[in-house]
Amino acid sequence: MIPAAFEYHRPADVQAAIRVLQDHGDEARVLAGGHSLIPMMKLRMAELGHLVDLQDIAELKGISVEGATVSIGAMTTQQELIAHEELARVAPILREAALQIADPQVRYMGTVGGNVANGDPGNDMPGLMQCLGATYTLVGPGGTREVAARDFYEAAYMTDREDEEILTRITFTAPTGGYAYEKQKRKIGDYATAAAAVLIAAEGGKVTRASIAMTNLSDVPVHSGAAAEALIGTNCDEEATTAAIAAMLDDIEPTEDNRGPVEFKRHVAGVILARAIQRAWSRA
Amino acid sequence: MNEMTSPTREERAAKLKGLGCSRKRVEDVRFTQGKGNYVDDVKLPGMLHGDFVRSPYAHARVKSINTEAAMAVPGVLAVLTAKDLEPLSLHWMPTLAGDKQMVLADGKVLFQGQEVAFVVAENRYAAADGIAAVEVEYEELPVLTNPFEALQSDVVLREDLDPAAAGAHGPRKHHNHIFLWEEGDEEATNQAIDSAEVVAEEMVYYHRTHPCPLETCGTVASMDKVNGKLTVWGTFQAPHVVRTVASLLSGIEEHNIRVISPDIGGGFGNKVGVYPGYVCAIVASIVTGKPVKWIENRMDNLMATAFARDYWMKGRISATREGKITGLHCHVTADHGAFDACADPTKFPAGFFHICTGSYDIPVAYVGVDGVYTNKAPGGVAYRCSFRVTEAAYFIERMIEVLAIELGMDAAELRRINFIRKDQFPYQSALGWEYDSGDYHTAWDKALKAVGYDDLRKEQAERVEAFKRGETRKLLGIGLTHFTEIVGAGPVKNCDILGMGMFDSCEIRIHPTGSAIARLGTISQGQGHATTFAQILASEIGIPADSITIEEGDTDTAPYGLGTYGSRSTPVAGAATAMAGRKIRAKAQMIAAYLLEVHDDDVEWDVDRFVVKGAPERFKTMAEIAYAAYNQAIPGVEPGLEAVSYYDPPNMTYPFGAYICVMEIDVDTGEHQIRQFYALDDCGTRINPMVIEGQVHGGLTEALAIAMGQEIAYDEIGNVKTGTLMDFFLPTAWETPHYTTDHTETPSPHHPIGAKGVGESPNVGGVPAFSNAVHDAFRAFGLRQSHMPHDHWRIWKTAHDLGLHG
The missing domain is CATH 3.30.43.10 (Uridine Diphospho-n-acetylenolpyruvylglucosamine Reductase, domain 2)
Known part of the structure; x- marks a missing residue:
C-alpha cells in the first residue's frame, strides 16, 4: 500500500x-x-x-446563497455542507444526503467537488446534483465553461471534463417542495446498494414538478425524466409510484458485485425509490 | 488498637481489589493515550524493511523470477526467492498441523496472495518499488475452490506429496485429501437414527471468514553477529513456541534466541501460526546483519494469513416423537486451503469439534471430518473460539432448530427436555469428553424469563398474521442458543503443539517492601491480563492488585508457556498463578509463625495476613513477612520470597451460556435490526465483572459480523473478492446493537479458583443466536436452512425464494 x-x-x-x-x-x-x-x-x-x-486555493472554497441561487465551491467538505445553516434551510436535501456519506472522519476530508468530478458511479453527490439540475463550472486553459450535471457523466470515471480543466464550482437553483435522499448500504462507509434522490413540488394535492435520480445502479448516475413524468398530476398513490418505478427500472443498468446480483439490485432500487417518493411527497 | 482506625476484614479485602472486583484495566492508561508499544513501534538503528511479491493467481506454475530490475531500484538490497532459501532448508516450513508449507513459491503457487519473493530495502518505499519491479512469469493452472470438486478432480494441487503415502493424520484417499478424522461409534449411531421415530437432516455450512485483528501481523528480527544472539519482536500469541520452532528450523541454540511479543492489537487466533514473513525477516537479518522489519498491510492480512471456519457440516439428528434426542451423526467436509496450517493441538486435526453434542444429553453420536486441499489461503484457526468449537456450536444449534421444525415443537422446549441435568455432572459425552460442571436448566429459565419469551412468541405470531394481511413488511425472529464451550487446553497427556505439552506457568517475586512482580507464559492481546492476573494473586497472597506488576511476552524473562488462544489463559496460566501464590503463602506462613513465636500450625490466613489462632490481635501482614523474608535470618528458611508453578490442568473447563436475539427483518430490502440481545454467561468464578462484560461485548460484535456479513469469498478462478474493509464487514459503533449481559456462576470443580474462561463464549454462542434469529423469522413460511453470512441480498433471496415478494 x-x-x-x-x-x-x-x-x-x-x-x-x-x-x-x-x-x-x-x-x-x-x-x-x-x-x-x-x-x-x-x-x-x-x-x-x-x-x-488544491487545498490552498481560497477561491475554491465557500458556500453562497443569494436569493434562490446556491453556489458551492468545489473544495467545500461534506462536513461544511452539513454544518451550513442557510444551505440546510434552502436545500435541505444536501444535508440529508451528505449525512449518509461514510462517517464524520471521511466527511471532514471529502469534498463535494471531488465527489462530483471523479465520475465514480458509487458517489452520492452526482445523482443528487442531477436531481437538482445543477451546473458545474469548469476552468481550463481556454477559459471558463459551464456543463449541466445531467450532461457531465459519460461512463465510470469518464466525464466531460478535459485533462487540463478543473471543476471549480457547483451552482443550482434552490428547489421548492418536498425532498428525500434514500440510500441502502451494507454498512457505514459503503457505497449504495441503491440510492434515490427525489424532489416533488405539489399544488392542490397534485404533483406539479418532480425530479428523480438514482445512484450506483449504472456506470453513471441516472436522472430518470420518465420516472419523474409518471408522478406529474398524481397524488403519488400506489399506481403512480409503481409507474415511476417501472420507468426508472427502464433507465438503470446495475451490475453484479459483492452487494448482490442484478435481480436483487433492481428490486431494491424500486423499494428505495418508493420510500423516497413517499417521504418527499409527505414533505411537499 | 483503636477499633475506629482498625479496618474491618471486608475493608482489608476491598483494598486488595481481588477476585470479583470490577477493577479498571491498568493497560488502558497507555492504550487510551496512544502510548502502546506495538511491533510497528519498534524502530532500531539501521533497520531494513522487507515485503513480499505476492501471487496474483490462485494456481499457477512459476516459470521464472527475474530480480534484476528490482535490484537496480535505489535502496533495494536483496530479493530472496525459494532458491535462496533452499540451501538453508527454509524454502518450506512445517505447519502446526503436521503438514508443510512453502515459505516462498517453490515452482508453483497455490493461492492468491501467496508469498513469491521477499524484497529487502532501506525503507518501505524502496521495498514497494522493488516489489513492483520483480518480474515473475506464471503459467496458469486449473483452479479448485470447492472442496467437493477438489475431491473428485484430476488436478493435483500438492505435487510435493506422494499421493499413496499417509499424511500426518492417517491415510489419504485422494491426492487432494488431507485426512479423515473420526470420533464416536458410527454403527451404533446409524442404528439409533435409522430406527428413530423422527429424523432431521441438513447441510449446515459455516462459511470462510477471517479474524481481522486491528493490528496486522508483523515482526522485527535482529541478528547480533557479535554476540550471536537473535532477537525477534513479533505479533505472536505464543512467543515461547515461536522461540522453540525458530531454534529447530534455524539451528540457532534456543538460549541465543529471544522472542518478544510487545503490545498486541488483537489476535483472535490470527497470530498463533508461523508465517513466511517471520521466516524471511529472520533470514534477511542473518544475511544482512541488520534488523529487518516486516509488517503486513490490511489486504495481505485478509488474503494470505490464517482464515477461520469453512466447514461443510452434514448432519442427521433423531428423536422420539416427544422430542427426546436419540442420536447425532455429523460428517464434515473441511476446506483447509493450500496447506494444512490449522492451529489445533497436534493430535486433534479437527480441533475440539467433537464437542458438537453441545449442551444435550445425546446417547450416541459420530463425527467424521474430511480435510481437503483447495486453492485458497491456508489457516483454519480458532477465531475467538476454542479449536473448531464455534463450528460445533453452530452445527448443533442449527440441528436443534431443524429438529424442532421436524417435530413441530417450540425450540426452547426442545432444548429444555434434552439438556444435560445438573445432577449428571461430571458428564461423559458420547464423543468422549468429560464435562466438568454445569447447570443449564437454571440458566435457560433465567434467560427465557428475562426476555419475556412467551410474550415474544405471541407477538411473533401476531406479526405473521399482520404480514399475511399486508399490514407490515417486517418479520420478527427470535434466535435461541444454549452453548457449551470447551476451553483451557489442556491436559498435557493429550494436548500438545508439535510435541510441546500445553501446560502454562507463573513465576512470582515478592519484593522486600511488599509489592510484587509476576511473569506468565501467556501473552495478552487485549484481554487485560495485567489487570485480572493481579487480581487472582491479590486474593491469594494478600498484596493489593495495584502493587503487583504482571509481565508477559519476553522469553528471556517469562517462564515457558504455550501462549494465549482458545480461552486457555485463565484456565491454565490463571491456575498456575493461583498455585504459585499458594506456594508463596506456604513459605510466608513459616516466616509469620517464626516472627510471632508460635508453631506453624498455630497461625491462619486472614485476607492479607497470618494471625495467631484465637488471638487475632497478634498478626503479621504479608508486607511485614516479605520484609522479614529478605532481611531477617530465619533458621531453616532460605532468604527471599519467590515461587514458580507450572500447571498441567487435569481437564478442560466447560463454560456455557444462554443467548437470545430478537431481530426485525425487512423482507423487501433484506435489512435487519437487532431489537434486543440478551447474553447470559456462566464462566465459573468471575474474576473481574467489568472485563467479562467487555469481553462479551467484543465477542458478540464479532459474532454479529460473522453471522450478518463478514466472509472471505472467492470467485471461480480463486480471486479473493473481499480483500479490503470496503467488502469485508467489520462493524463500527453504528452497526453494533445494545447488549444486555447477565450471568450465573457454576465454578469449575477442578480449577484452583473455579474459573473457566470467557473471552470466546460470545463468539461461540453469538453466531448461532444471530443466525437462528434470521431463520426463525422465516420459520412460519417454511424456511429450514439458509447459509451465512446473512447479508442483505441473502436474506432478500430467502424471502424471494419463499414467495414473499408476491
Whole structure:
C-alpha cells in the first residue's frame, strides 16, 4: 500500500494549478479530499507523476446563497455542507444526503467537488446534483465553461471534463417542495446498494414538478425524466409510484458485485425509490 | 488498637481489589493515550524493511523470477526467492498441523496472495518499488475452490506429496485429501437414527471468514553477529513456541534466541501460526546483519494469513416423537486451503469439534471430518473460539432448530427436555469428553424469563398474521442458543503443539517492601491480563492488585508457556498463578509463625495476613513477612520470597451460556435490526465483572459480523473478492446493537479458583443466536436452512425464494 513516487504541487490559485496540468498532461491529477485518488495510488492502480493539491486555493472554497441561487465551491467538505445553516434551510436535501456519506472522519476530508468530478458511479453527490439540475463550472486553459450535471457523466470515471480543466464550482437553483435522499448500504462507509434522490413540488394535492435520480445502479448516475413524468398530476398513490418505478427500472443498468446480483439490485432500487417518493411527497 | 482506625476484614479485602472486583484495566492508561508499544513501534538503528511479491493467481506454475530490475531500484538490497532459501532448508516450513508449507513459491503457487519473493530495502518505499519491479512469469493452472470438486478432480494441487503415502493424520484417499478424522461409534449411531421415530437432516455450512485483528501481523528480527544472539519482536500469541520452532528450523541454540511479543492489537487466533514473513525477516537479518522489519498491510492480512471456519457440516439428528434426542451423526467436509496450517493441538486435526453434542444429553453420536486441499489461503484457526468449537456450536444449534421444525415443537422446549441435568455432572459425552460442571436448566429459565419469551412468541405470531394481511413488511425472529464451550487446553497427556505439552506457568517475586512482580507464559492481546492476573494473586497472597506488576511476552524473562488462544489463559496460566501464590503463602506462613513465636500450625490466613489462632490481635501482614523474608535470618528458611508453578490442568473447563436475539427483518430490502440481545454467561468464578462484560461485548460484535456479513469469498478462478474493509464487514459503533449481559456462576470443580474462561463464549454462542434469529423469522413460511453470512441480498433471496415478494 505504498504509492509510486510522485511530484507534489500545491498551487495558490486556479491558474497556477492549470499551468501544472498543462505542463504534465495526463501525468498530472488534481487532489481534493483524496478519498478516491489516494487509495488508487496506494494500490498502484493510478500511477501519476504529479499530484496537484488544491487545498490552498481560497477561491475554491465557500458556500453562497443569494436569493434562490446556491453556489458551492468545489473544495467545500461534506462536513461544511452539513454544518451550513442557510444551505440546510434552502436545500435541505444536501444535508440529508451528505449525512449518509461514510462517517464524520471521511466527511471532514471529502469534498463535494471531488465527489462530483471523479465520475465514480458509487458517489452520492452526482445523482443528487442531477436531481437538482445543477451546473458545474469548469476552468481550463481556454477559459471558463459551464456543463449541466445531467450532461457531465459519460461512463465510470469518464466525464466531460478535459485533462487540463478543473471543476471549480457547483451552482443550482434552490428547489421548492418536498425532498428525500434514500440510500441502502451494507454498512457505514459503503457505497449504495441503491440510492434515490427525489424532489416533488405539489399544488392542490397534485404533483406539479418532480425530479428523480438514482445512484450506483449504472456506470453513471441516472436522472430518470420518465420516472419523474409518471408522478406529474398524481397524488403519488400506489399506481403512480409503481409507474415511476417501472420507468426508472427502464433507465438503470446495475451490475453484479459483492452487494448482490442484478435481480436483487433492481428490486431494491424500486423499494428505495418508493420510500423516497413517499417521504418527499409527505414533505411537499 | 483503636477499633475506629482498625479496618474491618471486608475493608482489608476491598483494598486488595481481588477476585470479583470490577477493577479498571491498568493497560488502558497507555492504550487510551496512544502510548502502546506495538511491533510497528519498534524502530532500531539501521533497520531494513522487507515485503513480499505476492501471487496474483490462485494456481499457477512459476516459470521464472527475474530480480534484476528490482535490484537496480535505489535502496533495494536483496530479493530472496525459494532458491535462496533452499540451501538453508527454509524454502518450506512445517505447519502446526503436521503438514508443510512453502515459505516462498517453490515452482508453483497455490493461492492468491501467496508469498513469491521477499524484497529487502532501506525503507518501505524502496521495498514497494522493488516489489513492483520483480518480474515473475506464471503459467496458469486449473483452479479448485470447492472442496467437493477438489475431491473428485484430476488436478493435483500438492505435487510435493506422494499421493499413496499417509499424511500426518492417517491415510489419504485422494491426492487432494488431507485426512479423515473420526470420533464416536458410527454403527451404533446409524442404528439409533435409522430406527428413530423422527429424523432431521441438513447441510449446515459455516462459511470462510477471517479474524481481522486491528493490528496486522508483523515482526522485527535482529541478528547480533557479535554476540550471536537473535532477537525477534513479533505479533505472536505464543512467543515461547515461536522461540522453540525458530531454534529447530534455524539451528540457532534456543538460549541465543529471544522472542518478544510487545503490545498486541488483537489476535483472535490470527497470530498463533508461523508465517513466511517471520521466516524471511529472520533470514534477511542473518544475511544482512541488520534488523529487518516486516509488517503486513490490511489486504495481505485478509488474503494470505490464517482464515477461520469453512466447514461443510452434514448432519442427521433423531428423536422420539416427544422430542427426546436419540442420536447425532455429523460428517464434515473441511476446506483447509493450500496447506494444512490449522492451529489445533497436534493430535486433534479437527480441533475440539467433537464437542458438537453441545449442551444435550445425546446417547450416541459420530463425527467424521474430511480435510481437503483447495486453492485458497491456508489457516483454519480458532477465531475467538476454542479449536473448531464455534463450528460445533453452530452445527448443533442449527440441528436443534431443524429438529424442532421436524417435530413441530417450540425450540426452547426442545432444548429444555434434552439438556444435560445438573445432577449428571461430571458428564461423559458420547464423543468422549468429560464435562466438568454445569447447570443449564437454571440458566435457560433465567434467560427465557428475562426476555419475556412467551410474550415474544405471541407477538411473533401476531406479526405473521399482520404480514399475511399486508399490514407490515417486517418479520420478527427470535434466535435461541444454549452453548457449551470447551476451553483451557489442556491436559498435557493429550494436548500438545508439535510435541510441546500445553501446560502454562507463573513465576512470582515478592519484593522486600511488599509489592510484587509476576511473569506468565501467556501473552495478552487485549484481554487485560495485567489487570485480572493481579487480581487472582491479590486474593491469594494478600498484596493489593495495584502493587503487583504482571509481565508477559519476553522469553528471556517469562517462564515457558504455550501462549494465549482458545480461552486457555485463565484456565491454565490463571491456575498456575493461583498455585504459585499458594506456594508463596506456604513459605510466608513459616516466616509469620517464626516472627510471632508460635508453631506453624498455630497461625491462619486472614485476607492479607497470618494471625495467631484465637488471638487475632497478634498478626503479621504479608508486607511485614516479605520484609522479614529478605532481611531477617530465619533458621531453616532460605532468604527471599519467590515461587514458580507450572500447571498441567487435569481437564478442560466447560463454560456455557444462554443467548437470545430478537431481530426485525425487512423482507423487501433484506435489512435487519437487532431489537434486543440478551447474553447470559456462566464462566465459573468471575474474576473481574467489568472485563467479562467487555469481553462479551467484543465477542458478540464479532459474532454479529460473522453471522450478518463478514466472509472471505472467492470467485471461480480463486480471486479473493473481499480483500479490503470496503467488502469485508467489520462493524463500527453504528452497526453494533445494545447488549444486555447477565450471568450465573457454576465454578469449575477442578480449577484452583473455579474459573473457566470467557473471552470466546460470545463468539461461540453469538453466531448461532444471530443466525437462528434470521431463520426463525422465516420459520412460519417454511424456511429450514439458509447459509451465512446473512447479508442483505441473502436474506432478500430467502424471502424471494419463499414467495414473499408476491
